[in-house]
Amino acid sequence: MHGSRSARRRSLAVAGVLMLALAAPGGAQAADKVTITFANWASAEATTKPAIEKVIAAFEAAHPDIVVKSEAMSFSEIARTLALRVRSGNPPDVAQLAGNDTFLIAATGKLEPLSAYIDAKLESQIKRDALTGLSYRGKLIAFPWTLAPAGLWYDKAILQKAGLDPQRPPTTIDELTKAMAAIRKSQPDVIPLGLDTTNRPFALQSNWPWMATFGADPLGAQHGDSAQMKQYLGWMRDLAKNRYIDPGRKIGEFRPLAAQDKVAFIWDQVLLQGVIQNANKMSDADFYQRWGVTTQPAGPTGKSFSFEGGHQLVLFADSKQKKAAWQFIQYLATSPEAIRDYTLGPGASLPPLVKMPTPELEKKLDTPIFQAFTQTIIPTVTTPPYGPAFASASSAIMAGVQQAVTGSEAIDQVAGSIQQQLNRR
Amino acid sequence: MRVALAGNSRRPAARTAERIPWFDTMVLPSAGVLAIVVGYPVVYTLVLSAEDYNLIGTTPPRFVGGDNFAKLVHDPTFWQALGNTLVYTFGSVAIAALLGLALALLTERASGRAGRIVRALLLTPWAVPFVVVAFLFRYMYLQNGGAINALLLAAGVIDTPISWLNVASLALPAVMVTNVWAMTPFFFLLLAAALAGIPNEVIESARVDRARGWSLVVGIKLPFLRNALLVGCLLMIIANFNDFAKIWAMTQGGPGYATTTLVVYVYRQAFESFAIGYASAIGVVWLALLLVFAFAYLRALRVR
Incomplete structure (x- = not known):
């Protein structure tokens, strides 16, 4: 009996020492x-x-x-x-x-x-x-992690089917409108333009370049009820009336449709390629054959704009x-x-570096899509007046855009209501 | 015999038991928890409603008295949101109650396996989470690829697909249809149970008096269902007044402000504009309206 008790004590002591020995280095590491x-x-x-x-x-x-x-x-x-x-x-x-x-x-x-x-x-x-x-x-x-400007993506096969030149995407708003009409006529089940018209700050960010190409600046010198803003709102209404856009969808909801060849043009960031290929398992070569990306078609200002969504x-x-x-x-x-x-x-997306750290990565960036973004689209990036005022204005402006797109009130009235909301903030 | 029964049923149970005064203190822990969980936020909301306080920014909150309420009076979006809330709440509850009543009456005599299956199917929408319901309907309403447009086009009812959730005049009714679909089973369940509770003797004696069909429903059954309907409607009015998930998931209050209700407007003010003071002022008005319905609900329970 006595022997078994002392043996138990010994084994407990050994176990204790072992536990301490095992725990000590780990504990020191955890502390560091x-x-x-x-x-x-x-x-x-x-x-x-x-x-x-x-x-x-x-x-x-x-x-x-x-x-x-x-x-x-x-x-x-x-x-x-x-x-x-x-x-x-x-x-x-x-x-x-x-x-x-x-x-x-x-x-x-x-x-x-x-x-x-x-x-x-x-x-x-x-x-x-x-x-x-x-x-x-x-x-x-902040430190830049990724660069993801938006460009006008176009599905070359849809353009070709509509009798358009797939190598010459539209460069002006008028050309874009004509192209969308041809697409709507030839392929009624295709959404001519994927554009985010939801009521959220991101949607205002996404629509800011479209307002800018009409010369509108609802938070700056140009007010929400300026002639330029009204022209932009009128154009948006025409897009909806002719069923060139599908209002109310988030941009993310157009992406799976684009992967199924159901969207002709899509105003989206550089990441679209990855999303489409992830969805339809298209090879790089097939993707470049099917899809192209270019700058925003220029509006009355004659300038193209983009937003940086990185x-x-x-x-x-x-x-x-x-x-x-x-x-x-x-x-x-x-x-x-x-x-x-x-x-x-x-x-x-694009890395924010001037030069890639390895030749392998440099090679990865040598694609028609990345080149288009780097050489032609990034120079058109415009930065909206970001900050708390932008956040509170986004609801007022995008509600107005939605009213223009889906309502029947006169555009003057819609623009006036946007400005009233902006004044009230 | 009848007199004795009536007398017993009216005697409150509490009066028959011996009152032990210190038992009253047992409610204190619960009262304490309620004071912290409910009382503090309500009082703090009242305080915030009198402040100019933006969550973003370095300026400390500033006391502005009734300025936020004065701003509310002149805010057309607030009035539109209030109007939408009332239409959404009362419209949905009224239609769902009527449909629930009709279904309860229609399935009253359904018995056996078929009856159980029909009842189970009718209750299914109640079991689906509201956010799932909202997303299901959102996709069914889509202009391109939505099931509702596909059906109506196939049936020749419409020539071109309708953007149900993106036409200002259609969006609120479309969201209400979703809400009615989700809420009708509640009324069906409640009223089916109340119908089953009507004593057979009452129905039999009505039949002896040649009451049939509509006259039996209006003259005999509906008076028995009145209390259940009243309580159910008040409960659903309170629940719908607070309904955020369905509207946010389907339209986010759009297009424009066509489906913006008070709760959506509060959310946008508080978490998009970060105007906590103004959002609290809207919250106070919303709370006052809810208290009216809560008071009516409590009165209805007491009358029962």
Whole structure:
């Protein structure tokens, strides 16, 4: 009996020592590790989730002292969620943002200015235009992750079937209107133009270049009831009346239809190629044969415009791990692994770099689509007056656009109601 | 015998039991939780409604008294949203109640396996989550590829597809149809149960008096269903006043403001414009209207 008790004590002691021995190094490692939180929608979307997880894993392998805790949020909810988290003193360390949302969160004053983090070498690697649009009140508040301007995509087979030259897409609004009429007549089941007319800030961002080509600037010197704005609204009404657009659809809802050859023109970002190929498994060669992309057809101003819908990375001022967070931001935007697996991956966008870090990546960018975006579309990018005012105006302006598109009130009345709403803000 | 029964049924149960005063304190924990969970947000909303407070921006909240309410009075979108809310709520509830009543009366005599299957099928829409219902109808209403347009075109009712959710005059009725489809089973269930509760003796004696068909429904059954209908309608009015998911999923309040209800307008003000003060003022008006219906509901319960 006594012997068995002492044997039990001995084995307990050995187990205790073993546990301590096993736990000690791990415990020391855990204490040295830094955890950063990363709020993003890349891990909330099925298309990009595997890619971002792979990139995060690669980053953690390359930086064994940093753990990244990814927080998935939907694209449409991320700004609201972050605004509330900032107010409650619980922001993440790093977040993925885009368009007006970046400036909305910057307006809280809780984003870390990044100028001090960017050395001359890094600055020389980044495209100048990619950085200049990301300042708020004179401070650089975000780092470019991907560039995703919008262009006018066209399905060459549909154009050909309508008796149009697939190698000569429309260059003016008049040509576009004629092309859509021909498409509607020859292929009634095809949507001539995929255009987002929902009531949300992204839709205003997407429609801003169309307003601009008519000379309208509802938040600037030109008001919501200017002659230019009325001309734009009138054109939109004609599009709907002739059934050239399918009002109320989000741009994301046109993409699967485009993959099924049911959309002739689509006003969409560079990522469309990845979405279409992901949906219909089309090869690169087939895709380039079928699809082309060009600048927006010019309106009365004679100029084409585009919007930059790329994604940015922001660092929160309240982050306790700014050094690690900045390392992560840099990795996502500039590392060959992140560019290969995420930026040029399923949601194919353009990296913000002047020169690719490897020849393999340089070759990947040598496609007709990427070349069209880089050489002809990016120079037409116009930046709307982003910020809180843009967010509150978006509802008023897009409600007016919807009224013009779907209602029967006179265009003058619709434009007047937009301006009234803008005055009331 | 009858007098004795009536006397017993009217005697409140609480009065027959011995009252133990310290038992009253047992309600305190629940009251405390309610004060925190319900009371605090309500009071804080009242405070916010008197402030100029934007969630985005570095300016601290500023007391503006009744300015937000004065702004509301001159805001045409608020009045349109209020009108849409009333049309959506009362229209949907009235139609769903009538349909539920008709279905309950039609299936009253359905028995056996067939009857059970019919009842189960009629209840199915109630089991589908509202967001799923909204998305199903949204896709059915599509101008290109929507099932409703395909059916109407095939039947020769229309020549060209209609953009149901994107024509200002059609959007609200189209959303209401979805709401009625989702809500009718509730009334069917409630009224079928109330119909089953009508004593057989009453129906038999009515039949002896040659009451048949419509006269039996109007003269005998409907008075028995009155309380159930009243309570069901009030409950659904309160629920529909707060209905956000269906409208947001189908139209996001558009086109223009054609389907914007108070709850959608509050959401846009609070989470798109981040105008928390103004959104709270709308919320206070909305709360006041809901309190009227809640009071009516409580009175209806007491009368029963």
